[in-house]
Amino acid sequence: MNATPSHQALTPEFRLLVLLVSIGFFMQGLDSTIINTALPAIALNLGEDPLRMHSVVVAYVLSVAACIPLSGWLADRYGVRNIYFAAIIIFALASLGCAFSHNLNELLIYRVLQGFGGALLLPVGRLALLKIIPRTQFLAAMSLMSLAGLMGPLIGPTLGGWMAEYLSWQWVFFINIPIGILGALLTFKAMPNVTEPEVAAFDFGGFILLIFAMVSLCLGIENFASPQYPIWWSLGLIFVGIISSFIYAYHAHTHQNALFRSRLFNNKIFTLGILGNFFARLGGNAMPFLLPLMLQVAFGFEPFITGLLMIPTVLGSLASKPIIRPIIQYFGYRRVLVVNTLLVGICIASFALTTAETPIWLRAIHFFVFGILNSLQFVSMNTLTLKDLTQQDASSGNSFLSMIMMLSMSIGVALAGTLVNMFSAYFGADQLDLAFHTALMCLGCINVIAAYIFWNIPKNVSV
Structure with missing residues (x-):
């Protein structure tokens, strides 16, 4: 043909x-x-x-x-x-x-x-x-x-x-x-x-504001459990990050040449997609960092075996590609994202049930299922976010989504590291597995926020 x-x-x-x-x-x-x-x-x-x-x-x-x-x-x-x-x-x-x-x-x-x-x-x-x-x-x-x-x-x-x-x-x-x-x-x-x-002309003022916001938020969360810095330092950085974000929002509304104009957020679907992306990715994007660390540091796995165990996650992601569009077409974005977001959260929390003695075959199936759910989550969120943007806003909207995806990943990894360190200090160095398990449950619970955001998607939104 x-x-x-x-x-x-x-x-x-x-x-x-x-x-x-x-x-x-x-x-x-x-x-x-x-x-x-x-x-x-x-x-x-x-x-x-x-x-x-x-x-x-x-x-x-x-x-x-x-x-x-x-x-x-x-x-x-x-x-x-x-x-x-x-x-x-x-x-x-x-x-x-x-x-x-x-x-x-x-x-x-x-x-x-x-x-x-x-x-x-x-x-x-x-x-x-x-x-x-x-x-x-x-x-x-x-x-x-x-x-x-x-x-x-x-x-x-x-x-x-x-x-x-x-x-x-x-x-x-x-x-x-x-x-x-x-x-x-x-x-x-x-x-x-x-x-x-x-x-x-490039919007250097807005660019600096965005960098201030992202770096301050990330460093504030990352240093929260660090003994090198007092807690007021971390809280101060988070506060600076939030204030910089609000200043940029005003800048985007008033500056003609802003990197990301505020009109992007007149689109309700885009706004819900960005917010949902940010919260849903905090846990999902932290897993490639947290799971290999848990397997090696808490369970004593060798690096090569740990790497092999990560393959089922990617295979699950690949296996899900042909079924994503039919699933969204049949159930609609709202139902898929609400249900799947909760399933991803449950799957992240369920890693807390694994131990060093968990059979390899069961661990591989667990990772494979997580790969399927995570891929369905990311593809659904991304297509929803960009689907209704005008041709005029498509490039800017795509860049903003890419930035939010990477920002969420960096904050997610920083949060995961901070939670493990906090719980390690609380339970003691000899209870590392418990520290990882508690951190995983916390990260899984964040998906409830994302599910609530996706609940606000209009019921008639389809592919």
């Missing part, structure tokens, strides 16, 4: 470009997951407490969230090829810096730089496809790119565990160097340097 005019196969002239963007997508997806199983090994080598290593994840994800608003403007102003090339070089050099770090502070600095490169890789790569590839071939290009994005999380935890156990934790970062070199060499061959003839 011939391809329809609206959905053509990818022609040879664009294949190298899609391969290049896929490399960036793969690097970002791999780096977001490969480090999780290696954290205890990194902590041992740097002389740090494994329970306080969540800052390594938070530094990267928060840096990505903070720099996403900058990516589109830089690409329009200086060209997609130049910015994409710069992103790969920054990402690769920062990875090298991470590998040669001698203490936690050095590692955190390079993780922030790595996050800056990562923040440019995916949005600018997607923008390049949007600007260069004909609309009739765009779906085929995005499908191929998404496949590369799924490969990173699929192999990341196992590869990270294997490297930490049989090589050294530094290889978790060294692996980005050859991939980065390949991407850099391909960039000038495959990607034209498309620019925009007229680019509005």
